[in-house]
Amino acid sequence: MDSAIDPEKLAKLAEVAVNVGVALQPGQDLILTAPMVALPLVRLIAAAAYRAGAGVVTPIFADEAIALARYQHGQDASFDRAPNWLYNGMAEAFANGAARMAIVGDNPMLLAGEDPAKVARAGKANSLAYQPALAKIAGFDINWSICSYPGEAWARQMFPDLAADAAVHRLAEAIFAASRVDQPDPVAAWGAHNAGLRKRTAWLNGKRFAALRFTGPGTDLTVGLADGHEWQGGASTAKNGVTCNANIPTEEVFTTPHALRVDGFVSATKPLAHQGSLIENIQVRFEAGRIVEAKASKGEAVLQKLIDSDEGARRLGEVALVPHGSPISQSGLLFYNTLFDENAACHIALGQCYAKCFVDGAHLSPEQIAAQGGNSSMIHVDWMIGSGQVDIDGIGADGSLEPVFRRGEWA
Amino acid sequence: MDSAIDPEKLAKLAEVAVNVGVALQPGQDLILTAPMVALPLVRLIAAAAYRAGAGVVTPIFADEAIALARYQHGQDASFDRAPNWLYNGMAEAFANGAARMAIVGDNPMLLAGEDPAKVARAGKANSLAYQPALAKIAGFDINWSICSYPGEAWARQMFPDLAADAAVHRLAEAIFAASRVDQPDPVAAWGAHNAGLRKRTAWLNGKRFAALRFTGPGTDLTVGLADGHEWQGGASTAKNGVTCNANIPTEEVFTTPHALRVDGFVSATKPLAHQGSLIENIQVRFEAGRIVEAKASKGEAVLQKLIDSDEGARRLGEVALVPHGSPISQSGLLFYNTLFDENAACHIALGQCYAKCFVDGAHLSPEQIAAQGGNSSMIHVDWMIGSGQVDIDGIGADGSLEPVFRRGEWA
Numbered sequence: 001m002d003s004a005i006d007p008e009k010l011a012k013l014a015e016v017a018v019n020v021g022v023a024l025q026p027g028q029d030l031i032l033t034a035p036m037v038a039l040p041l042v043r044l045i046a047a048a049a050y051r052a053g054a055g056v057v058t059p060i061f062a063d064e065a066i067a068l069a070r071y072q073h074g075q076d077a078s079f080d081r082a083p084n085w086l087y088n089g090m091a092e093a094f095a096n097g098a099a100r101m102a103i104v105g106d107n108p109m110l111l112a113g114e115d116p117a118k119v120a121r122a123g124k125a126n127s128l129a130y131q132p133a134l135a136k137i138a139g140f141d142i143n144w145s146i147c148s149y150p151g152e153a154w155a156r157q158m159f160p161d162l163a164a165d166a167a168v169h170r171l172a173e174a175i176f177a178a179s180r181v182d183q184p185d186p187v188a189a190w191g192a193h194n195a196g197l198r199k200r201t202a203w204l205n206g207k208r209f210a211a212l213r214f215t216g217p218g219t220d221l222t223v224g225l226a227d228g229h230e231w232q233g234g235a236s237t238a239k240n241g242v243t244c245n246a247n248i249p250t251e252e253v254f255t256t257p258h259a260l261r262v263d264g265f266v267s268a269t270k271p272l273a274h275q276g277s278l279i280e281n282i283q284v285r286f287e288a289g290r291i292v293e294a295k296a297s298k299g300e301a302v303l304q305k306l307i308d309s310d311e312g313a314r315r316l317g318e319v320a321l322v323p324h325g326s327p328i329s330q331s332g333l334l335f336y337n338t339l340f341d342e343n344a345a346c347h348i349a350l351g352q353c354y355a356k357c358f359v360d361g362a363h364l365s366p367e368q369i370a371a372q373g374g375n376s377s378m379i380h381v382d383w384m385i386g387s388g389q390v391d392i393d394g395i396g397a398d399g400s401l402e403p404v405f406r407r408g409e410w411a
Numbered sequence: 412m413d414s415a416i417d418p419e420k421l422a423k424l425a426e427v428a429v430n431v432g433v434a435l436q437p438g439q440d441l442i443l444t445a446p447m448v449a450l451p452l453v454r455l456i457a458a459a460a461y462r463a464g465a466g467v468v469t470p471i472f473a474d475e476a477i478a479l480a481r482y483q484h485g486q487d488a489s490f491d492r493a494p495n496w497l498y499n500g501m502a503e504a505f506a507n508g509a510a511r512m513a514i515v516g517d518n519p520m521l522l523a524g525e526d527p528a529k530v531a532r533a534g535k536a537n538s539l540a541y542q543p544a545l546a547k548i549a550g551f552d553i554n555w556s557i558c559s560y561p562g563e564a565w566a567r568q569m570f571p572d573l574a575a576d577a578a579v580h581r582l583a584e585a586i587f588a589a590s591r592v593d594q595p596d597p598v599a600a601w602g603a604h605n606a607g608l609r610k611r612t613a614w615l616n617g618k619r620f621a622a623l624r625f626t627g628p629g630t631d632l633t634v635g636l637a638d639g640h641e642w643q644g645g646a647s648t649a650k651n652g653v654t655c656n657a658n659i660p661t662e663e664v665f666t667t668p669h670a671l672r673v674d675g676f677v678s679a680t681k682p683l684a685h686q687g688s689l690i691e692n693i694q695v696r697f698e699a700g701r702i703v704e705a706k707a708s709k710g711e712a713v714l715q716k717l718i719d720s721d722e723g724a725r726r727l728g729e730v731a732l733v734p735h736g737s738p739i740s741q742s743g744l745l746f747y748n749t750l751f752d753e754n755a756a757c758h759i760a761l762g763q764c765y766a767k768c769f770v771d772g773a774h775l776s777p778e779q780i781a782a783q784g785g786n787s788s789m790i791h792v793d794w795m796i797g798s799g800q801v802d803i804d805g806i807g808a809d810g811s812l813e814p815v816f817r818r819g820e821w822a
């Protein structure tokens with residue numbers, strides 16, 4: 001398999017992950033979680049982290065065979081257990097200044113054949129246990145980043161007609177291109193990319209639009225923006241003062257919609273991969289922020305279950321702008337992975353909003369965020385609504401219109 | 412490589428590790444540390460643990476390439492860092508009832524080419540960080556066990572003249588024989604073996620010797636035994652009530668020397684593999700329990716550093732009896748690994764004593780243990796002093812002598 005993955009580009013990905021992604025500081029410890037299959041990248045990242053002056057690098061590997069062993073042999077009570085001690089330890093490390101990196105790349109369909117009730121219980125137990133550590137990541141207390149590795153199972157899911165080697169090669173090249181490590185100086189390329197995204201967020205934050213209106217085939221949707229919303233994109237600065245790129249890759253600028261001010265109808269422009277199912281041709285109608293009608297040509301039951309998760313699941317927590325010409329969009333690939341797919345098109349997300357997408361969001365209470373229109377939910381599911389045929393206008397507080405996107409590109 | 416390791420015996424080793432070694436209880440969580448190379452055994456152990464009713468099994472892997480990356484690329488300050496958070500988390504898990512398993516099998520010479528000062532600093536930082544978790548293991552709060560996997564680098568170290576496959580095969584068969592999984596019913600074989608060891612400890616505990624005197628080539632050492640010492644061997648019962656075999660394999664019976672009552676000189680009968688170095692022909696003189704002179708024909712600097720780790724590092728924490736005819740001794744192999752080599756010969760250990768080697772040790776405070784002669788230290792390093800030419804006499808409280816070993820065998 002190794003020959004399918006360009007070793008030079010993989011080494012550059014490790015450099016980008018350490019120096020652009022998590023932006024590891026001299027003396028800072030690093031906690032790194034990864035699927036076992038990503039071991040070659042973990043080794044390169046550890047070396048890059050030590051070159052960058054890491055304190056100690058601690059990798060925690062998840063093995064798919066061991067995960068499956070629980071479903072094959074575990075007693076019923078096992079599915080309500082989680083390694084709380086490990087996550088509590090991580091929370092302690094973050095409180096003491098450690099940085100966090102995660103590598104994705106495991107088999108997206110690993111648990112597709114297992115009892116969904118057990119999968120849900122194990123997932124819930126794990127989420128609860130992870131809460132103390134996740135709070136410090138979601139609260140942006142520390143610098144963190146996610147990047148990806150072209151695991152074979154993931155590659156075969158994306159390219160079912162190719163041999164394993166060819167599939168891994170295709171996925172690897174797609175990851176490298178999207179992560180800008182196919183360029184001669186990836187760190188400089190990320191500097192330029194971040195500057196470009198910053199120009200967009202500065203312009204949008206200066207405009208303070210009251211709403212965005214999306215129009216295109218099957219779409220006429222007005223998305224009100226939350227009071228005191230702030231646009232984010234590319235590099236941003238954690239509370240520990242470190243400016244990092246939390247997602248490698250990233251193409252989006254994004255902010256918080258107003259949970260009560262979304263009206264009209266919208267058609268998805270790509271299938272939505274959700275918990276092992278593909279939901280196709282989604283069409284949804286909003287009234288006063290709430291989904292009042294939802295259809296899909298395939299997977300409609302999954303869609304209905306999703307929007308019935310809780311009250312906030314029928315409302316928006318994110319709106320994001322991605323030009324149709326972005327490299328991931330131009331690849332034409334469906335990655336079955338939000339880290340990539342959300343960067344292929346303008347999207348909205350059902351569910352939870354981000355505190356950092358408010359002016360001074362770090363100091364707002366959940367009550368204040370709700371009062372300004374921020375949605376809350378257990379879920380956050382991104383969902384593509386952009387294409388080369390979609391226009392976007394900004395609507396000012398006085399009702400004035402200003403072009404934002406024309407035919408899928410910045411106006 | 413897989414074909415070099417008998418899959419049936421490896422599966423039996425996993426069963427022995429779970430059901431004889433750690434004796435995992437239904438509903439009990441398991442924390443498992445292993446070198447990356449032992450992944451096939453970790454997977455079998457995870458499956459066996461779930462079959463035995465495990466709560467959740469959490470493997471933590473150590474990768475040799477990542478360990479080396481620190482020495483190749485790390486800044487100087489890195490060598491005083493350790494993942495305290497991970498060990499604090501383990502201590503929390505043990506306090507909440509989790510069991511502990513460790514697999515050895517990595518390259519014993521991994522760090523042989525690295526700066527010994529950095530190796531020592533990293534080892535010390537790690538020992539300090541591990542202290543809260545180790546206290547619960549050394550205090551036998553929970554059931555725990557160590558077993559081993561025939562990693563290739565280890566095998567090549569032991570069999571430098573063989574091809575990799577043949578070396579792994581030889582080591583695998585040696586591990587399987589020593590771990591009694593080459594027998595038709597390994598669990599029954601362990602029952603019989605434990606009964607034999609129990610007979611020896613019962614005899615020694617009945618005798619209540621004040622000291623043991625070792626005599627042989629280059630050795631005349633009187634090892635005073637701690638007040639209220641208790642001989643242990645084979646299966647024993649942790650404070651949580653679970654009877655486990657902490658070492659797979661084990662051939663020794665052992666107890667606590669008196670930290671202030673060791674006098675004379677002693678010559679090692681085998682090289683000591685320590686942190687990637689081989690220390691050869693150790694000769695040491697004790698006065699009133701303390702090493703006052705230490706020499707070695709090779710690795711003397713490493714030895715000096717070791718006994719300078721802390722005050723307790725110059726005193727004994729264990730004395731152990733192993734007949735020269737034990738299967739591991741008879742194999743004639745030097746394993747470069749304490750788990751095996753300490754079961755090839757009588758040995759002493761520098762450093763920390765075991766609370767369980769005291770009568771009612773579970774209820775003694777550290778102060779009481781110290782008052783009875785128990786040593787304390789960050790280190791515990793076993794070191795072979797037995798051979799077919801060594802005699803041992805028990806010295807009674809009244810000064811009477813009684814033969815214990817003659818020419819390396821039980822008298």
Ligand SMILES: [Zn+2]
Nearest residue numbers: 252254320342
């Ligand atoms: Zn997004």
Ligand SMILES: [Zn+2]
Nearest residue numbers: 318342349382
């Ligand atoms: Zn999102």
Ligand SMILES: [Zn+2]
Nearest residue numbers: 663665731753
């Ligand atoms: Zn021992």
Ligand SMILES: [Zn+2]
Nearest residue numbers: 729760792793
């Ligand atoms: Zn020992």
